[in-house]
Amino acid sequence: MIANYGYKDGSGEYYISIDTDKCIGCTADRACLTACPKLMFEIITDDYDDEVAWVKKPNCRTLAYDCADCKPSAGYTSLPCMTACTPGAIKHSW
Amino acid sequence: MITAGIDMGSRSIKVVLVEELKVDGAPALKYGVKKSHIMMPGDLDQDVAADKAYNEALAAAGLKKEDVKAVFATGAGRKQVAFATEGVTEMTAGAKGANFMFPMCRTVVDVGAEEGRGMKTDAEGKAVDFAGNEKCAAGAGSFAEAMSRALQMTLKEFGEASLKSDKSIPMNAQCTVFAESEVVSLIHSSTPKNDIAKAVLDAVASRVCAMVRRVGIEGEVVLIGGMVHNAGFVQSLKTAMGVDTVSLPDMPEYISALGCALIAAERQH
Numbered sequence: 251m252i253a254n255y256g257y258k259d260g261s262g263e264y265y266i267s268i269d270t271d272k273c274i275g276c277t278a279d280r281a282c283l284t285a286c287p288k289l290m291f292e293i294i295t296d297d298y299d300d301e302v303a304w305v306k307k308p309n310c311r312t313l314a315y316d317c318a319d320c321k322p323s324a325g326y327t328s329l330p331c332m333t334a335c336t337p338g339a340i341k342h343s344w
Numbered sequence: 345m346i347t348a349g350i351d352m353g354s355r356s357i358k359v360v361l362v363e364e365l366k367v368d369g370a371p372a373l374k375y376g377v378k379k380s381h382i383m384m385p386g387d388l389d390q391d392v393a394a395d396k397a398y399n400e401a402l403a404a405a406g407l408k409k410e411d412v413k414a415v416f417a418t419g420a421g422r423k424q425v426a427f428a429t430e431g432v433t434e435m436t437a438g439a440k441g442a443n444f445m446f447p448m449c450r451t452v453v454d455v456g457a458e459e460g461r462g463m464k465t466d467a468e469g470k471a472v473d474f475a476g477n478e479k480c481a482a483g484a485g486s487f488a489e490a491m492s493r494a495l496q497m498t499l500k501e502f503g504e505a506s507l508k509s510d511k512s513i514p515m516n517a518q519c520t521v522f523a524e525s526e527v528v529s530l531i532h533s534s535t536p537k538n539d540i541a542k543a544v545l546d547a548v549a550s551r552v553c554a555m556v557r558r559v560g561i562e563g564e565v566v567l568i569g570g571m572v573h574n575a576g577f578v579q580s581l582k583t584a585m586g587v588d589t590v591s592l593p594d595m596p597e598y599i600s601a602l603g604c605a606l607i608a609a610e611r612q613h
Contacts, residue, residue, distance in 0.1 A: 251472050257479035258554050260519070265475065265558065297436035297607075298470070310478040343558075 251296075255305035256313045256343070264313040265343040266331075270302040272339035285334030288316050303339070317342065345612060346378060346407065347414045349437065349604030350394060350428065352421030355457035355486070355570070357383045357394055358598050359401035361412070362605035375444070375606060379405035380598045390424035398427070416608035418600050420458060432607055434600055435463050435474040441603025442566040443469025446591045450563030453556055453581065453590075454600070455548075455571035457485040462556030469603070475558040477551065484548070485571045487520050491544040494527045495537050499574060506541035506576030513543035523547070541576060549580035556585060565590045572596035 256265035282291045282303055290309040296302050309316050320326050332340050351358040361378040381401035385393035394417075402409065417428035418437040425431070434454065442452040443465055452463040461476035477484075492502035513535070515526055523544070530540045548571075567590050571577050582590055593599055 251470075251474070252559070254473075254475035254558055255478070257477045258551065259479055263554070263558075297432045307478070 251298075253302075253304065254343075255310045257311060261314065263343050264317075266305050266313060266317075267341045267343065268303055268305075269339045269341075270296065270300060272337040273302045274300045276303075276337065276339075278334060278336040281334035281336070282331050282340060285330045287319060287330065290316060291331070314344075345413050345609065346411055347416070347605050347608035347612065348398065348401070348412050349601040349606070349608060350398060350415065350417045350419075350422075350425055351434075351437070351598075351601035351604060352390060352394055352417060352419040352425055353456055353458075353570075353597075354420045355384070356597070357385055357397040358601040359383075359397050360598055360601040360605045361401060361405050361407065362602070362609055364609055375609060377602065378407075380595065380601070382597065390421045391426050394421075394425045395427065413612055414608040416604045418604040429608070430611075432604055434459075435461065435471045435476075437600040437603035437607065438568055439463050439465040439471040439603065440469040440606050441599035441601070442568055442593075443467075444602060444606055445593050445599065446564055446566050448564045449566040449591065451556065451559070451561050451565045453552060453565065453567050454569045455484060455552055455567070455577070456569040456597075457489075460484045460548075460552040460555060460569075460571075462552070462559045464559045464562060469606075473559040475555045477555060485569070485574075487523070488544060488548055488571065488574065488577065490520055490524060491527055492541075494524055495531070495540060497537070497541070502541050503545070503574035503576035505538045506545045507579060509536070509538040509542040511539045511542065512546065513539055515543050515547040542580070545574070545577045545580040546584070549577060549584040552581060553584035561585055561587065567592055568596045568599040570597040 251270045253268045254265045291303045345364040349360045359381045363378045365374040367374045383397040414429045417425035417431045422431040438454045442449050464473035
């Protein structure tokens with residue numbers, strides 16, 4: 251399942267997509283949990299009884315601001331969460 | 345076996361009781377809707393309101409609590425339903441319910457009072473892709489309701505009025521509060537009410553459509569949620585998505601509760 255967490259507002263579309271098929275049985279030892287400086291990810295058991303990562307609810311409404319520190323304007327060339335997720339389950343829409 | 349699904353929406357509580365039917369020779373289990381019930385909560389305590397809605401549904405169906413094998417909850421307030429056996433997300437419940445009503449459905453658009461979302465589902469009714477808007481109500485029913493109030497119309501009149509307009513007036517405001525002032529400006533510039541209604545519903549549809557496009561439009565498209573009662577919105581959404589036909593359930597606001605009750609039944613096996 252592709253789970254899109256985030257929102258669209260007047261300034262743009264801000265979604266973090268998590269491919270749960272790649273997330274189940276994570277081979278990166280859940281590195282996303284610690285890679286994100288804002289600790290936005292957590293592991294939940296979804297409706298199909300699979301343990302997957304999701305974006306914490308409060309962060310879903312403030313992604314544009316929460317992720318700003320890791321974007322190129324802040325000096326990063328690659329996003330820490332996407333780099334840490336070696337199975338390639340995490341993507342940003344912006 | 346009877347199971348219940350409770351959809352604790354931000355505006356209303358929907359309860360659906362589902363009964364497993366014994367059909368000799370059928371390759372799969374069959375389910376039938378025993379009773380559906382809706383309640384606008386008059387109590388701020390969601391747990392109390394859910395309990396009241398559930399008891400009313402049981403009474404209407406002539407059932408007792410012990411007749412129901414499992415109660416699953418969904419919706420924004422699902423965690424407040426203390427007596428629920430389990431909770432499932434709106435995506436999982438909506439996809440399941442839509443698939444039960446329309447087995448060929450692959451795209452589900454759910455627009456309720458506070459939130460709109462798009463989902464892609466597989467042949468078994470499992471959600472395979474979803475996108476919602478977790479920030480504001482601009483792409484949902486309460487936005488349309490606030491705008492209809494500004495025009496001093498009921499939601500039904502609002503939808504019908506929009507169907508009488510063929511003008512496209514873009515609404516720039518993304519936020520309900522600012523959009524209301526835009527509507528007031530349109531009223532002051534003597535824009536006909538029909539055109540304003542269409543502008544508002546087109547704006548809601550375009551925001552919902554952005555979420556649906558994120559998951560992709562595929563196969564039969566089913567619209568669920570209370571906003572589907574608004575004929576003007578359905579027309580605006582069809583135009584925004586670029587589809588000629590969409591499938592509309594008779595009681596679109598109950599589909600998530602139905603899906604929830606079906607998931608509860610399946611998990612008893």
